[in-house]
Amino acid sequence: MANHEDFNGHCEACSEPVLNDTGPGISYTQEGIQHAYHRHCFKCEQCQTPIKDTSFFMHETKPHCQKCYEDHVLGQCGKCGKGLAGTPITKAGDRKFHPSCFTCSKCNNELQTRYFEKDGQWFCRGCYENQFVPDCSGCGQKILPDAESSKISMVQWQDKTYHQKCFACRDCNQPFNDLKALHHKKELYCQECYFKVIKAMDDAAQTVQTETADR
8 A cells, every 4th residue: 555656644533544546635744754634534633623724733733723723722812802813922921912912010011021920910120119029117228139149138027127237226227137136115226225225214214213302
């Protein structure tokens, strides 16, 4: 059979020989390997309808008709819901978008190469930082990742957040490098300054007592 002048290979669907005298078959080459089918066996992987024309699309080595390829493989835009055929596609997570539809959830500007995801929404850098990045209770600036290491050095105390360098004594402004601090009336002090404050309070109280006793 392999020497038959009309032999075009064995059909990959039914394994029977594809012969021109039984009707023209379909063949294509993918990655250097020729694939042959009877025309009635050449079906869309998705809807199983015979592909009657030469317009088909391959996905994961399987042929698809144009409609199924556009509907199920390319899919619809995650924002406008329209088809993605014939347009560039932007992928974010497991969703696809027209580039013009992939916009910041806050300011609606089109997102380019860098974006941030939060709870299934996408943001530009500015909106993400304004909405989700905490402010330092010491300097008032945003607590952002270090430019070199990309790590965030942040200290939380009660309901406040600080840059590590801003987590410092109220009086002498020395950072608490060992992260150990003493607090008094919602203020933080190093040990030396703390005892100075306590001593000053004790001295003031003693003075008041002395003045009261002299009256």
